[in-house]
Amino acid sequence: MNKDKLYEAIKKNGLNHKDTIAASQELDQQVLKEMLKDPKTENIYLKQVIKAKDSAIEKLNRRIQELTELAQMRYEIGESANDSIKLVVRIAMNEGTLV
Numbered sequence: 001m002n003k004d005k006l007y008e009a010i011k012k013n014g015l016n017h018k019d020t021i022a023a024s025q026e027l028d029q030q031v032l033k034e035m036l037k038d039p040k041t042e043n044i045y046l047k048q049v050i051k052a053k054d055s056a057i058e059k060l061n062r063r064i065q066e067l068t069e070l071a072q073m074r075y076e077i078g079e080s081a082n083d084s085i086k087l088v089v090r091i092a093m094n095e096g097t098l099v
Helices: 003-013 018-035 039-076 081-095
Strands: none
Touching: 003 018, 018 039, 039 081
C-alpha cells in the first residue's frame, strides 16, 4: 500500500469509509516497520507509546472519579444508591468508559 492508493481510496470512498480506514492502517503499519528498523527510532517510538498509554489511563481514572462523585451526589440528594449507580453505569457505557 502506498500513499497514492490511500489518496485514491479517500477520493473514492471518503475519509470514514472502512476501506479507507483499512488502507490508512496498512500504510501506518508499513511506515512503522520502516521506523522500527532503527533501534534509536524504535526506542523513541516505544517511549511515546508508553507516555500516550499512561496519559489515557490517567484520563480514564479522572473520569471514573468524576462519575463516582456524581453517583455520591445523587445519593446525597435523596436518590437511591441503586438508581445512582445505574445512572452512572449508563453514562459510562454511553461514553465508552465502561464496556
